[in-house]
Amino acid sequence: MAGAAHPLVEAIGPLLSRIGADAVDPDELRSGDVPIAWDGVVVAGIRLAPTPSASGQGSVEPSTSSDGGLDGILADLEREFDGPLAELSRSGKQQAVRMLEESGAFSYRKSVETVAAALGVSRFTVYNYLNRDRDQGVS
Secondary structure, three states: OOOOOOHHHHHOHHHHHHHOOEEEOHHHOOOOOEEEEEOOEEEEEEEOOOOOOOOOOOOOOOOOOOOOHHHHHHHHHHHHOOOOHHHOOHHHHHHHHHHHHHOOHHHOOOHHHHHHHHHOOOHHHHHHHHHHHHHHOOO
């Protein structure tokens, strides 16, 4: 955003950075942007980063840097596991899903599809891993 940012926009700056979004001036709002209002006045807009299209098949090519958003979380996790998530063992993939859930990765739109593609499994398998951990009280 050009000029001095509204205090609300400054306050949510770290969140925007983490999810890979940008704040835009109210006069630059496009369809798809999320208007942010304060006392009934739009003070900014939030422009979300485009989400990768994932069909649940193949692999996802996350960015190579920790740039925020789901791609950044997946890239961080691949660095932690020293390789592609799709090459992990079944227990490694279950651990990865636990770590992704703890990091908030599943709060992103179409995250299950993206994670499933990165792991080389189906969405159903990701849901099974999530439900298994919840049923067993793993956190």
